[in-house]
Each structure stands twice: as structure tokens, then as C-alpha cells.
Amino acid sequence: MGHSESTLLDVERIREDFPILQREFDGQRLVYLDNGATSQTPEPVVECIADYYRTTNANVHRGLHQLSQEASIAYEEAHDRVAEFVGASGGREEIVFTKNTTESENLVAYAWGLNELGPEDEVVLTEMEHHASLVTWQQIAKRTGATCKYIRIEDDGTLDMDHARECITDDTQMVSAVHVSNTLGTINPVSELADIAHDHGAYMFVDGAQSVPTRPVDVEAIDADFLAFSGHKMMGPTGIGVLYGKKHILAEMEPYLYGGEMIKKVTYEDATWNDLPWKFEAGTPPICQGIALAEACDYLDDIGMDRVRRHENDLAQYALEQLEATGDVETYGPPAGTERGGLVAFNLESVHAHDLSSILNDSAVAIRAGDHCTQPLHDKLGVAASARASFYVYNTREEVDKLVAAIDDARQLFA
Amino acid sequence: MGIGGSDMYRQQILDHYKNPRNYGELEDATFTHVGENPMCGDEITMDVVLDDEEEVIERVAFRGDGCAISQASASMLTQKLQGMTVEELAELDRDDVVDMLGVDISPMRIKCAVLAEKVAQDGADIYFGEKDLDKSSTEADE
Structure with a gap:
């Protein structure tokens, strides 16, 4: 695929290998942020x-x-x-x-x-x-x-x-x-x-x-x-x-x-x-x-697994910052600034994670909501469920912005 | 929106979610039952008081946590059930619940919507099932 020596991913180039990312729902381009559940499949694998x-x-x-x-x-x-x-x-x-x-x-x-x-x-x-x-x-x-x-x-x-x-x-x-x-x-x-x-x-x-x-x-x-x-x-x-x-x-x-x-x-x-x-x-x-x-x-x-690692962390850090800046979103796991895997689980105050996920779906934003097969951990966190955005090599900061905007729609609806 | 998101969250649903009716406990409940929807982490407990003949539902209360769909559905169901017969409760199905909610429920959320109905029905089944068992075991003892 001939990626350059740069430490950054050529995301636009990578996205060309994933036609599913071009899907639109009611005129809105899919924002696929459920990679922790399953990733999309590139053309060479298909x-x-x-x-x-x-x-x-x-x-x-x-x-x-x-x-x-x-x-x-x-x-x-x-x-x-x-x-x-x-x-x-x-x-x-x-x-x-x-x-x-x-x-x-x-x-x-x-x-x-x-x-x-x-x-x-x-x-x-x-x-x-x-x-x-x-x-x-x-x-x-x-x-x-x-x-x-x-x-x-x-x-x-x-x-x-x-x-x-x-x-x-x-x-x-x-x-x-x-x-x-x-x-x-x-x-x-x-x-x-x-x-x-x-x-x-x-x-x-x-x-x-x-x-x-x-x-x-x-x-x-x-x-x-x-x-x-x-x-x-x-x-x-x-x-x-x-x-x-x-x-x-x-x-x-x-x-x-x-x-x-x-x-x-x-x-x-x-x-x-x-x-x-x-x-x-x-x-x-x-x-x-x-x-x-x-x-x-x-x-x-x-692509290079070290580039994948950096891209994952970059998006997770960006998402953490954006979500925490809202003031009413609780995030779980290590604080911003600590390297983490490319995912952020969170809860919007007063909106159940499943309601949130259904509303994000209107903006074609796909996230996971539930206990993510870690029920005892959720009990320990004191919540029944959480929403989770998880990223992969084809995701961008613009998609994180769409997530944050869609969360705001849910906030307005339940206000 | 077509793919089933905020269409579900009409004013009536949000109103019942934020101001649930008949929320709490009934100390004189004829039967109490609790049920969960593991997908959402919804949990609902329903208390039901039957009349002396145990044929008609007199009062219903619920308590629980979970998503807006499950909690609003429980709240609306407590109102719907009052005055219904036990037989009518047993005949309720998911279409009745969807009609009651008045919105299209996306396929992935139907379990949230019908949780309260299932809790009430299962509670009644267990209550009357155990009564039958008690009766038959008493008869057997005699």
C-alpha cells in the first residue's frame, strides 16, 4: 500500500479500502465508532x-x-x-x-x-x-x-x-x-x-x-x-x-x-x-x-502497528477532551493525558446509554451501549450501562466532532 | 428519520420517563415481581393488588431503573392495567404495548418496551401457578 515514512496514517487513503464507510442513512454519512465490537473489513480481505x-x-x-x-x-x-x-x-x-x-x-x-x-x-x-x-x-x-x-x-x-x-x-x-x-x-x-x-x-x-x-x-x-x-x-x-x-x-x-x-x-x-x-x-x-x-x-x-497505536490514542485523547469539555458527560478509565486504547466509555447525565445510542443513530453515529460484557465492572462504577465510542484506523477527529454534536441533540431532547 | 431514533422519544414518552406515574411500592400487593432486560440493564419491579375474587386488577405500582423506553412503558402500563381482568393481562402482547406507547419502536428496543408487560404477566403466572401447586399439594396431602 506504500504508506509514507510519516508517523501519521493516511486516513483518506485507508478509507478508500472500506466502501461500507460510504454508506448513508437518510442522507447522513455513517460514522462508525463501534470498532471495539467489530471492525470493518478492507477490500483486500474481502x-x-x-x-x-x-x-x-x-x-x-x-x-x-x-x-x-x-x-x-x-x-x-x-x-x-x-x-x-x-x-x-x-x-x-x-x-x-x-x-x-x-x-x-x-x-x-x-x-x-x-x-x-x-x-x-x-x-x-x-x-x-x-x-x-x-x-x-x-x-x-x-x-x-x-x-x-x-x-x-x-x-x-x-x-x-x-x-x-x-x-x-x-x-x-x-x-x-x-x-x-x-x-x-x-x-x-x-x-x-x-x-x-x-x-x-x-x-x-x-x-x-x-x-x-x-x-x-x-x-x-x-x-x-x-x-x-x-x-x-x-x-x-x-x-x-x-x-x-x-x-x-x-x-x-x-x-x-x-x-x-x-x-x-x-x-x-x-x-x-x-x-x-x-x-x-x-x-x-x-x-x-x-x-x-x-x-x-x-x-x-x-499500515504499521505502531502507527495504528498512535492513531488510536490520538482519537481517544481528543474524544476525552471533547466529552469532558461538555461538563455533563462522565467518562471512565484513565484521565486525558494517559495513553489508552482507542475507546472511551461514557454516560451523559440523565440520559440512559441506550436512549443515547438510539438518538445518535439518527445522526448515523454508531456506538455501543450496554455493559460491554463487563457487568461486575459496571457495578463497581455504579452504573448499569454506558455508551462507548471505539475507534480504528479509518476514523477521524471530524467524526469525533459529529459524535459530540449528536450527543448535544440528545441533551436537547431530554432537557 | 426512518432508522428509528428520536422518533421514539415523543413528548408522551419523555413525560412518563421524567414524571413516572404510580411509582413506588404497594404494601398490600397480591403479588410482586421483578424482571431485567440485560441488554439495557433495565430493571422493573411491579406490585399488583387484585380484588377479593382475584379476578380484577385494582391497583398497580412500579419501581426500577433503565432507559426511557422501559420506564415510560412501565409507567403507562400501570395506568392501563387498572381495572383490567387477570385474563386480559394474560392476553396482552407486544402490539398492545406498541399501541399504548403510540410510537414506532425500533426492533432492537422492543425488549425495553415490553419489559413491564412481561414482568406483570410473569408475576401473575407465578402467583397463580404457585396457588395451583399449593392446592394440588394440599389435595395430595389429604
Whole structure:
């Protein structure tokens, strides 16, 4: 795509790859600020999907015919590409394709947690966990008798790291933390958490659903034992998620799902398991989706993940300033001036987030409203719901201005 | 506007949201029921007082939090239900609620609109269901 050496994104150029952004509702151009929920898909990825079905579609690892070979090679190489994207030097053996972040969390919780956890053990989470990890570990803890502990959040939306050091003990077997909070925008010090976890012999699971799409993430620099993320939040299609796991850990783990593809030898009495990562990919996998995710990695790397990170933070800071200047909007998470992920959750005094979202829809401004799958965090914040604007590479400051203007419409209506 | 936003927020809805009718508790409630709409985080509790024959709704009160649609709908429903029979309550459906609100409710918000109606109906079902159970278990005991 030939982006210049400049540190800034060529947003206008990027927007050309996203025809959906040209949609108009009642004459108003779509302002898509719900990227934390799902991102839009650029033409090269759409083309990749269409091209796969037009030219290559076949099942993988089953046929010896030409199409199946081509599909198999492309699907396997997609694992290598994704490994490279997150700095996994072990390549495809460390990258399991799943359905989404939630399934990646469940894979480890079931395949490792159910077998390894017992009544003496602890799983340490944060108070800002997404339900994907919170509910999953909570249920595995109930079944195994293990205890879930939660690292507290400070008033400024950051983790209380002294409390982290108290929570993580020699009884801790797993620390699972969200890298970038989908509600607060906080960027958590996952590398430091991994060090503490490892000092106590625990594994470190990083929920990268909001971080992998928006910043450079290097699993080996973090020293994460596991990393989970979703394709559809990083310009890929739905139906594809990723579990990174250190090879020696994945090798020891029992399978999660049983069936075809994941086996090596089957008799009427027993079965043995396939090599990594196929041991964890039972049944026909998301072939096209995996290949398209690799294409999305190419697209993002062409832009440059550090540029993505700066653009995200720039828009979030601008939105924070504009929202706080109104005087009657409460924002959550780190204050302006502290780097954050490209999202801002907020509430307009006296207007419920869902009413706000419905009214913003009149101006073709798409945001999320609700509890963003962090109900306990919303309870802690003392609100039932919040509105959330979340940005991506194709968003602009002008779009933030449209958001602020549309919020003013809601303010007038409810005045 | 077509795509369903502020069209929903007509004066009547905003009025019921800001000045809810029959807001509070009824200490002599025949039955009380609470329900949530997890999507919005709406929560509504309804107290219903029935007549001595337990056939007609005499008084209704509600309390709760949530979006304007859910709260206004609850407020309007408390007025609508007074004097209705239990049977009529059971027959209410989403069209009745939309008619009562007098605005087009976008598909994503219909759960907000019908929450109060569901709470009242579920409350009645549970109340009369348990009474039937009590009766049958008493009969069985005899």
C-alpha cells in the first residue's frame, strides 16, 4: 500500500479500502465508532475471501487432489503468518485457530483448568475482565473448587499493582488479565503481571481482544504463556479466533474438542492425538476465515502497528477532551493525558446509554451501549450501562466532532 | 428519520420517563415481581393488588431503573392495567404495548418496551401457578 515514512496514517487513503464507510442513512454519512465490537473489513480481505471461494475452496488435510492441497497449504501458512504477527517464534505449532477470543479462553479453561486446578488453587483475574475470561474461569473454579481472586482497579482506572503482588501467591496457578480494557481503555502492564505470575510458578493468560488489533503485541516480549484474540476486531472475518500458547505447554495439554482432524490413530478402543496445533482444531476448521485473517495481518502490517497505536490514542485523547469539555458527560478509565486504547466509555447525565445510542443513530453515529460484557465492572462504577465510542484506523477527529454534536441533540431532547 | 431514533422519544414518552406515574411500592400487593432486560440493564419491579375474587386488577405500582423506553412503558402500563381482568393481562402482547406507547419502536428496543408487560404477566403466572401447586399439594396431602 506504500504508506509514507510519516508517523501519521493516511486516513483518506485507508478509507478508500472500506466502501461500507460510504454508506448513508437518510442522507447522513455513517460514522462508525463501534470498532471495539467489530471492525470493518478492507477490500483486500474481502477480495481474499471471494478469491478463496472462487478458486481454492476445498476441505483441508483430507484430499490428495490439487484443490485440497492448495487449501491446506494456504490454511497452514495462515498460522505461520499470524504467529509472525504476534511474535511467536514457534510458528504454526503455537497458533490454534478457534472461533473467537471466548473460545480460546474456554479451550485453556477446559483443557488445562479442569485437569490441573483443585481446591487449593487460585486463579487471579482483574476487576476489569471481560465476561469471556471472567465467567469462564469463575465456572471452572466452581467445578474444581479453585478460588478466583480479582486484582483491584485504582480510581484512575489502572490496576493496583501492589494488590496484584498480594493476590498472586504460590497457590496461584493461572493469572488471566485483559491487555487493553474494552470498557476503560486501560493498557495493563501484562509483562509485569507475567513476571509476578512466573515468580510464583503460575501461567499468564493475556486477553488480547482489544490489544492485538490496535498496537504492536509481542508474546515473547510479554512472556505470555497464552494470548487470545479475535479476527473480526482486526479487519478479518467473524468465525476466526486465535489462541497462542507456548509450545511446551500446548504439547502437554489434553485436547478440548474431540473428533476428526485432531487425531493421529484411532481404534475401537482408543485414539492418539495429532501434532500441534491440529490437536486443538477438531472438525473442519474455519479455513477461509483463517486465510483471510492472515490477509488482514498483511494489511495491518502495511499500515504499521505502531502507527495504528498512535492513531488510536490520538482519537481517544481528543474524544476525552471533547466529552469532558461538555461538563455533563462522565467518562471512565484513565484521565486525558494517559495513553489508552482507542475507546472511551461514557454516560451523559440523565440520559440512559441506550436512549443515547438510539438518538445518535439518527445522526448515523454508531456506538455501543450496554455493559460491554463487563457487568461486575459496571457495578463497581455504579452504573448499569454506558455508551462507548471505539475507534480504528479509518476514523477521524471530524467524526469525533459529529459524535459530540449528536450527543448535544440528545441533551436537547431530554432537557 | 426512518432508522428509528428520536422518533421514539415523543413528548408522551419523555413525560412518563421524567414524571413516572404510580411509582413506588404497594404494601398490600397480591403479588410482586421483578424482571431485567440485560441488554439495557433495565430493571422493573411491579406490585399488583387484585380484588377479593382475584379476578380484577385494582391497583398497580412500579419501581426500577433503565432507559426511557422501559420506564415510560412501565409507567403507562400501570395506568392501563387498572381495572383490567387477570385474563386480559394474560392476553396482552407486544402490539398492545406498541399501541399504548403510540410510537414506532425500533426492533432492537422492543425488549425495553415490553419489559413491564412481561414482568406483570410473569408475576401473575407465578402467583397463580404457585396457588395451583399449593392446592394440588394440599389435595395430595389429604
